[in-house]
Structures are given as C-alpha cells and as structure tokens.
Amino acid sequence: MIQGSELSLISHWQNFYMLMGTAAATLTGLMFVATTLLAGLNPHTATANAGISAYNTPTVVQFCFVLLLAGILSAPWQTLSTISLLLGLLGLGMVFYLLITIWRMLRMPHYQTTLEDWLWYIVLPLLANIMLIIAAIMLQKHSNPSLGLYLIASAMMLLLLTGIRNAWDNVTFLALQRSHTHPENKTKEKRHSSSNNQGNRTSH
Numbered sequence: 509m510i511q512g513s514e515l516s517l518i519s520h521w522q523n524f525y526m527l528m529g530t531a532a533a534t535l536t537g538l539m540f541v542a543t544t545l546l547a548g549l550n551p552h553t554a555t556a557n558a559g560i561s562a563y564n565t566p567t568v569v570q571f572c573f574v575l576l577l578a579g580i581l582s583a584p585w586q587t588l589s590t591i592s593l594l595l596g597l598l599g600l601g602m603v604f605y606l607l608i609t610i611w612r613m614l615r616m617p618h619y620q621t622t623l624e625d626w627l628w629y630i631v632l633p634l635l636a637n638i639m640l641i642i643a644a645i646m647l648q649k650h651s652n653p654s655l656g657l658y659l660i661a662s663a664m665m666l667l668l669l670t671g672i673r674n675a676w677d678n679v680t681f682l683a684l685q686r687s688h689t690h691p692e693n694k695t696k697e698k699r700h701s702s703s704n705n706q707g708n709r710t711s712h
Contacts, residue, residue: 517654521661522582528664529578535668535675536571539564542679559619562612563629564678566605570633570671573602574664577640581660588647595660596644602637606630628674636666 543564585591610630613621640663646656
C-alpha cells in the first residue's frame with residue numbers, strides 16, 4: 509500500500525495537475541479552431557496532407573498526453589506501483605509515436621525538415637518522455653518519490669511549452685500559406701466576373 513508520506517506528496521501536487529490539465533484541454537480546443545485555417549488552402553496538395561500528419565497531429569497528441577497525465581495523477585490511486593506502471597507504459601508509447609513522427613517528417617514532399625523542426629518536434633518531446641520513464645522507475649522502486657514527482661512535473665511543463673511553441677509555428681505557417689492562396693483566388697474571381705460582365709454587355 510502507498511505510504512502516508514508519499515500520499516501526502518502527491519496530494520500537494522493536485523493544484524499543479526489541475527492547472528496543467530486545464531491548460532492542455534484549452535490548447536487542444538484552440539488547435540481544432542486553428543485547423544479551420546486549412547479551409548483556405550488547396551486540399552489536393554500532398555505537402556499539406558503530409559504536413560498535418562507530421563506537425564499538426566503530433567502537437568494535438570502532445571496536448572492530449574499532458575491532459576491524460578494530469579487526469580491519471582489526480583485520480584485516487586492506492587499504490588505507487590500502479591501509477592508508475594501507467595506512466596512508464598505511456599512514456600514508452602509516446603517514444604514509439606515519436607518514431608512514427610520521425611518517419612512522417614522524413615517523407616515530407618517538397619519540404620526539407622530544418623534543425624529547428626527536429627529540436628522542437630522530436631528532441632525536446634523525447635527528452636520529456638525519457639524524464640517521465642525515469643520518474644516511473646523511481647516511483648516503482650520507492651527510491652526517491654519526491655524527486656520523481658518533480659521529474660514528472662518538469663516533463664509535463666516541457667511537453668506543454670514545446671506544444672505551445674509548435675502550435676504557434678503551425679498556425680503562423682498556415683496563416684501565411686492562406687494569405688498567399690487568397691490573392692490568387694480573388695484575382696481569378698475578378699477575372700471571371702469581368703468576363704461575365706463583358707459577355708453580358710456584348711449580348712445587350
């Protein structure tokens with residue numbers, strides 16, 4: 509059974525977990541709203557579809573992961589072993605998902621992934637998940653649960669902050685792409701309307 513001192517340590521973090529969960533849920537909703545920027549882009553381009561899979565979706569998954577962690581750590585568990593097992597499995601699962609993300613980034617057509625992209629989308633999330641796995645091992649062995657909880661908090665903060673930066677990167681990219689797309693559409697519409705007007709005049 510969980511020791512009273514360890515239970516007290518986890519209870520001291522409840523406000524933090526609530527804050528992280530609320531922020532992650534709000535940012536996830538904003539990502540859904542920001543995706544409406546895709547409405548102004550050409551839906552037939554392979555680059556746009558690949559970019560969503562390689563950059564937008566992992567950002568949403570990252571926010572949902574922080575929300576899931578906050579929910580798990582706020583639940584009334586009775587043993588540290590259960591918490592550590594869940595955290596370890598989730599951390600390993602996210603590492604596997606990052607490998608899938610790497611594969612998607614390497615297959616991006618007409619785009620060369622930059623060093624900045626690798627840092628923010630792969631390296632820092634990988635570091636956060638490694639911290640989470642280490643914290644799970646520390647909780648499992650009851651070696652230093654206080655340090656383990658600080659590692660979990662650091663991992664959640666790192667995931668949230670990198671997610672915010674990546675969300676901003678996605679939104680600004682989509683907004684710029686949309687601004688480049690709209691003038692062309694407006695020009696075509698003007699040409700189409702002017703040709704119709706000329707046709708009407710000749711008919712009269």
